[in-house]
């Protein structure tokens with residue numbers, strides 16, 4: 001009998017698990033440098049928490065079941081409702097709050113490139129402030145993380161505002177806003193014909209359909225928003241304020257990153273709780289699905305707990321990030337530190353070898369030794385198989401004068417170093433090589 005992995009799930013071997021961990025450690029480090037604190041959420045939640053707040057599409061994709069106590073529960077399909085539940089259940093946490101988490105997420109989607117049934121998601125949110133500065137800080141964090149992964153030039157940030165879109169659609173006499181949003185969300189995934197016929201089926205008149213298609217098609221740069229929209233509709237005070245806020249946010253974001261950022265009216269996001277700015281990051285070649293997405297959601301805390309807490313945040317999955325890093329040649333191991341393999345010339349030297357291994361590990365080096373009681377030539381073979389950069393050979397004769405041999409595994413050169421000062425000697429060699 002053989003067991004196969006379930007569809008949409010991954011087995012991660014070191015060559016993928018290590019670079020993934022490296023990428024998320026960079027994200028973590030950068031979030032901490034922005035003052036974000038780490039939290040963790042449960043993997044299982046009450047289905048109701050998601051049923052009410054995330055929208056029908058996501059609830060339809062949950063891995064949910066009735067537990068042994070008869071409760072309807074779900075593996076979390078996203079972090080946001082859980083994070084809000086956590087925040088609102090504690091009144092003692094001073095706001096604004098900056099939190100990040102890195103949970104696993106489960107969605108019963110059709111597995112395809114960039115979309116699986118289980119993924120890891122880096123989430124960051126700011127609670128308690130509703131300002132363009134907070135919006136920009138969050139998008140700035142996302143960009144700084146991608147830049148920190150050396151992805152500058154490989155991605156574009158698309159921004160929109162749901163309030164602005166609502167206003168725009170109302171002005172076009174459209175009132176079934178959430179239905180139209182879910183159609184707009186598919187704009188870049190369907191042909192113009194199919195998109196137009198979906199709008200028409202939802203009661204949008206022909207002339208308005210062609211205006212919407214033409215508004216959604218273009219990418220608008222900072223400073224051009226009012227001009228662009230005024231050719232389609234009147235810009236009243238309300239709309240003017242939303243546009244000004246977006247312009248302010250865009251100008252602040254440009255301080256964080258040189259990456260390409262533009263307004264894209266087709267970005268409305270699939271999740272139903274967003275209330276203001278929404279954004280998505282895509283690879284600049286347009287080949288992959290979204291790398292990350294988020295937005296402002298000022299009503300979710302009220303829906304969950306009755307408390308009024310404005311919020312803005314984003315989630316970045318590991319699946320598209322991996323594809324992008326691989327494409328850019330940046331899918332690398334979590335550590336570029338050299339690896340040392342300590343070998344013994346005879347079995348009675350294991351104690352001395354282990355002392356060296358422990359000393360190296362204590363000083364932050366990667367050090368291994370044989371635990372299979374093999375002879376020296378088998379140990380050296382193992383050092384090669386394990387991609388060790390150096391073998392340190394402990395021999396009886398050399399030990400009499402406190403010396404060990406260090407062999408560079410790539411060119412075979414070797415030298416004697418003092419065992420008592422091994423850490424300093426290695427550091428000296430490393431400085432020399434750098």
Ligand code: HAM
Pocket residue numbers: 077078079080107109114115116117118119121123124125271290291292293294295312313314315316317318319320
């Ligand atoms: P989302 O757009 O559903 O937003 O997901 C965010 C990111 O998670 C996507 O851009 C993608 O990188 C990744 N992702 C989503 N679904 C899958 C999947 N099936 N397979 C692989 N990766 C996937 C949210 O989840 C919001 N809760 C984000 C947020 C946080 N909004 C505010 N705070």
